[in-house]
Amino acid sequence: MSRPRYRGAEAGSGSFSGAGFAVKLVLIALVDALGVFGVLAAWKAGSWGILAAMVALLVAANWVYFTKRALPLKYILPGLAFLLVYQVYVIGYTGYVAFTNYGDGHNSTKEQAIEALLVQNERRVEGSPSAPLTVVASDGGDLGFAVTDEAGEAEVGTADEPLAEAPDATVSDGVVTALPGWTVLDRQQVLERQDEVTALRVPVSDDPADGSVRTQDARTGYVFQSVLEYDAGADTMTDTSTGVVYTPNDDGQFEAADGTTLPVGWRVTVGFENFATAFGDPRYAEPFVKILAWTFVFAALSVATTFALGMFLAMVFNDPRLRGRKIYRTLTILPYAMPGFLAALLWAGMLNESFGVVNQVLLGGVSIPWLTDPWLAKVSVLLVNLWLGFPYMFLICTGALQSLPGDVYEAAKIDGAGRWRTWRSLTMPLLLVATAPLLISSFAFNFNNFTLIKMLTGGGPRFEDASVPLGHTDILISMVYNVSGLDGSAPRDYGLASALSIVIFVVVGAISAIAFRQTRKLEELS
Amino acid sequence: MTTHTQAPALPGHGQGQSQQLRTRMRPGRWARELGWRHVVGVLAVAFAVFPLVYVLSASLSPTGTLTGSNELFAEVSGTNYAALGDTRFWTWMGNTLVIGVATSVGTVLMGAAAAYAFSRFRFTGRRLGLTSLLIIQMFPQMLAFVAIFLLLISLGQVVPALGLNSRLALICVYLGGALGVNTFLMYGFFNTIPRELDEAAKIDGASHAQVYWTIILRLVTPILAVVALLSFISTFGEFIIARVVLQSESNWTLAVGLYGWVSSLLEANWGLFAAGAVLSALPVLALFLFLQRYIVGGLTAGSVKG
Numbered sequence: 001m002s003r004p005r006y007r008g009a010e011a012g013s014g015s016f017s018g019a020g021f022a023v024k025l026v027l028i029a030l031v032d033a034l035g036v037f038g039v040l041a042a043w044k045a046g047s048w049g050i051l052a053a054m055v056a057l058l059v060a061a062n063w064v065y066f067t068k069r070a071l072p073l074k075y076i077l078p079g080l081a082f083l084l085v086y087q088v089y090v091i092g093y094t095g096y097v098a099f100t101n102y103g104d105g106h107n108s109t110k111e112q113a114i115e116a117l118l119v120q121n122e123r124r125v126e127g128s129p130s131a132p133l134t135v136v137a138s139d140g141g142d143l144g145f146a147v148t149d150e151a152g153e154a155e156v157g158t159a160d161e162p163l164a165e166a167p168d169a170t171v172s173d174g175v176v177t178a179l180p181g182w183t184v185l186d187r188q189q190v191l192e193r194q195d196e197v198t199a200l201r202v203p204v205s206d207d208p209a210d211g212s213v214r215t216q217d218a219r220t221g222y223v224f225q226s227v228l229e230y231d232a233g234a235d236t237m238t239d240t241s242t243g244v245v246y247t248p249n250d251d252g253q254f255e256a257a258d259g260t261t262l263p264v265g266w267r268v269t270v271g272f273e274n275f276a277t278a279f280g281d282p283r284y285a286e287p288f289v290k291i292l293a294w295t296f297v298f299a300a301l302s303v304a305t306t307f308a309l310g311m312f313l314a315m316v317f318n319d320p321r322l323r324g325r326k327i328y329r330t331l332t333i334l335p336y337a338m339p340g341f342l343a344a345l346l347w348a349g350m351l352n353e354s355f356g357v358v359n360q361v362l363l364g365g366v367s368i369p370w371l372t373d374p375w376l377a378k379v380s381v382l383l384v385n386l387w388l389g390f391p392y393m394f395l396i397c398t399g400a401l402q403s404l405p406g407d408v409y410e411a412a413k414i415d416g417a418g419r420w421r422t423w424r425s426l427t428m429p430l431l432l433v434a435t436a437p438l439l440i441s442s443f444a445f446n447f448n449n450f451t452l453i454k455m456l457t458g459g460g461p462r463f464e465d466a467s468v469p470l471g472h473t474d475i476l477i478s479m480v481y482n483v484s485g486l487d488g489s490a491p492r493d494y495g496l497a498s499a500l501s502i503v504i505f506v507v508v509g510a511i512s513a514i515a516f517r518q519t520r521k522l523e524e525l526s
Numbered sequence: 527m528t529t530h531t532q533a534p535a536l537p538g539h540g541q542g543q544s545q546q547l548r549t550r551m552r553p554g555r556w557a558r559e560l561g562w563r564h565v566v567g568v569l570a571v572a573f574a575v576f577p578l579v580y581v582l583s584a585s586l587s588p589t590g591t592l593t594g595s596n597e598l599f600a601e602v603s604g605t606n607y608a609a610l611g612d613t614r615f616w617t618w619m620g621n622t623l624v625i626g627v628a629t630s631v632g633t634v635l636m637g638a639a640a641a642y643a644f645s646r647f648r649f650t651g652r653r654l655g656l657t658s659l660l661i662i663q664m665f666p667q668m669l670a671f672v673a674i675f676l677l678l679i680s681l682g683q684v685v686p687a688l689g690l691n692s693r694l695a696l697i698c699v700y701l702g703g704a705l706g707v708n709t710f711l712m713y714g715f716f717n718t719i720p721r722e723l724d725e726a727a728k729i730d731g732a733s734h735a736q737v738y739w740t741i742i743l744r745l746v747t748p749i750l751a752v753v754a755l756l757s758f759i760s761t762f763g764e765f766i767i768a769r770v771v772l773q774s775e776s777n778w779t780l781a782v783g784l785y786g787w788v789s790s791l792l793e794a795n796w797g798l799f800a801a802g803a804v805l806s807a808l809p810v811l812a813l814f815l816f817l818q819r820y821i822v823g824g825l826t827a828g829s830v831k832g
Contacts, residue, residue: 082704082705086677087665091670093677317563319560331575332570332574336814338578339807341763341781341784342803349796357595360596451781455785458789477668484671486770497672505669
């Protein structure tokens with residue numbers, strides 16, 4: 001036994017680290033290859049922010065894994081990289097978007113907005129040149145136009161590629177009949193893709209002001225030019241048909257002297273305007289206040305009801321003389337193993353007013369609007385959350401009950417305390433102390449219990465008087481979802497949605513800070 | 527049941543007292559002390575189990591409608607399960623399992639590595655790192671779903687595989703939440719492994735990587751299992767980010783897909799939904815019952831301080 005335990009390991013350690021080094025080399029090579037690919041792609045797409053982030057991550061990875069001085073980082077870096085990009089950055093970005101008017105009508109940068117405006121306002125200019133045109137398709141199936149200019153030279157282009165000379169095209173009677181690398185579409189094929197052909201817009205050059213070639217009949221192409229003209233020097237947009245001059249305003253739109261604006265804008269920072277909308281604009285402020293209140297009530301009552309039932313059952317089943325208590329326990333915690341989204345959808349069906357099993361069978365054919373009456377819907381949400389949540393509370397209370405010190409109870413018994421007194425002065429406080437952190441995190445979880453609300457009631461029933469799609473059981477997070485317009489039910493307003501997210505961040509942060517102090521976790525970080 | 531209680535107690539269940547002398551009591555006392563507990567137990571079980579029984583029955587009902595499912599087990603047939611084959615259900619199931627397994631494996635690997643570093647090394651910025659993690663984990667990632675959506679639009683213009691409508695991108699997003707949520711659970715557990723073990727190994731010439739892979743990871747397997755399981759289950763049921771990121775039907779997860787069925791045509795799709803729900807709940811249920819003891823331990827290990 002005096003032999004060192006790690007003799008084998010010592011002898012093999014050379015080969016282990018050799019193999020380990022090889023594995024490390026292969027992994028780093030892989031990361032580098034993917035990283036360089038990403039960097040090149042970002043370069044090509046002109047996304048400088050992503051480019052910088054990728055270069056930084058690559059350099060960091062190579063430095064960390066080849067220096068001897070960054071031992072802890074070798075273990076932390078992989079998780080840290082994901083954390084920085086997908087959590088820290090997005091939270092920061094939420095903060096930025098909250099102060100912009102990002103959303104429908106303000107989706108992009110000013111350059112892109114100008115380009116979109118020019119393209120959208122293209123008209124066929126009277127007397128503009130026309131050219132014989134052939135519809136062609138690339139190998140990838142993308143449609144393109146092949147046209148011949150006055151000199152009879154062939155040019156070809158697609159929606160993404162402006163017209164470029166095609167010297168090897170076969171031209172007969174001034175019409176392109178064959179083009180290497182492209183398929184010339186015949187009449188039948190053109191008819192099949194008619195809509196695509198008439199919608200296709202092939203830019204004349206890289207400059208959107210030059211206009212584009214379009215066709216109605218697939219035989220003749222006309223040059224379309226924008227009725228808007230952008231003057232880069234004066235930073236104004238002029239409508240050449242009416243002569244109205246539009247100048248950029250503070251909201252990120254071109255505005256004429258009479259107040260009319262052009263439809264495509266760009267995103268600008270708007271300060272606290274989104275927060276002002278949430279708290280001040282009657283369209284949002286009224287539902288917002290109701291929803292904020294309900295979110296607190298919902299989260300608090302969810303914790304209270306689940307904890308009460310869970311604790312009650314834990315105490316009921318905590319008598320060692322109770323036969324079959326293992327079976328009771330196993331069966332009562334079954335809902336905990338049911339994924340939340342399934343449970344909510346299932347209950348949505350069971351509580352259906354006209355066909356659901358609760359009304360039809362359990363209550364004998366009544367018609368109670370469980371999910372469509374404002375108050376009952378709230379009760380239903382709490383009931384379903386009770387079903388989903390009590391097993392968790394039951395589990396932690398059972399665990400806590402079994403770890404309560406027995407001698408204290410002996411003492412209480414000797415002192416003549418009754419059952420009720422023991423519970424009120426001993427069990428309850430001890431349980432609360434033991435489970436307080438979990439109760440607080442349960443509150444924070446329910447505060448953002450989007451799945452339950454979305455699946456069970458969808459936030460409904462809707463507020464009758466609201467112009468925005470919000471309802472009586474909506475909580476803050478589902479309000480954010482509806483306002484963001486990501487499901488297509490409302491115009492997209494990322495700015496306002498992010499501002500509301502910030503409000504949730506503040507609330508959740510405050511709650512967690514309380515929890516933080518409670519558990520004194522900080523003191524334990526040695 | 528009787529054989530159950532009289533069999534030698536399973537270790538670690540703390541129920542050994544139940545086999546102490548079982549003296550007969552009078553019916554009145556029995557009802558007062560134990561009888562009512564049975565009544566409560568039966569009621570609680572009924573409340574907990576009824577929806578599960580109902581969904582099983584609905585999945586076996588051949589009519590496939592909400593109304594037709596109201597009589598429990600009136601008729602039993604596998605029609606709904608067979609009909610699932612004509613839908614995208616199995617694609618969704620595959621997506622969900624792939625995303626769930628990839629996320630939980632990645633979470634365990636990255637979380638355990640970070641916990642090891644924080645638990646075993648002393649370096650500048652360690653305290654700051656732990657504190658920042660603690661603060662970051664307060665803010666659930668799902669709250670930033672708008673920013674995630676916008677980030678993925680930009681990423682997709684550079685690398686389409688990391689952009690919207692990509693399962694890989696969704697996994698990456700989930701992995702972004704890995705460190706914040708789980709490092710502390712693991713960190714606490716890692717601290718309970720005696721440091722003398724790694725010191726002994728180091729004296730014998732083991733490198734830090736050897737200590738990590740061959741000693742520490744073996745000893746912390748229970749917490750790895752808990753974290754993997756919790757991460758799998760939460761990924762399995764995650765809806766909002768999956769809904770925002772995955773746009774084409776063939777990429778959906780079960781949560782997004784089943785929601786689509788029920789939200790559009792609740793009455794008509796009920797049988798399909800019920801069958802799908804039973805099949806999707808089964809793996810989680812099985813895992814859960816199998817690893818129940820670990821989960822309960824894990825739930826309380828992180829935060830309950832007696």
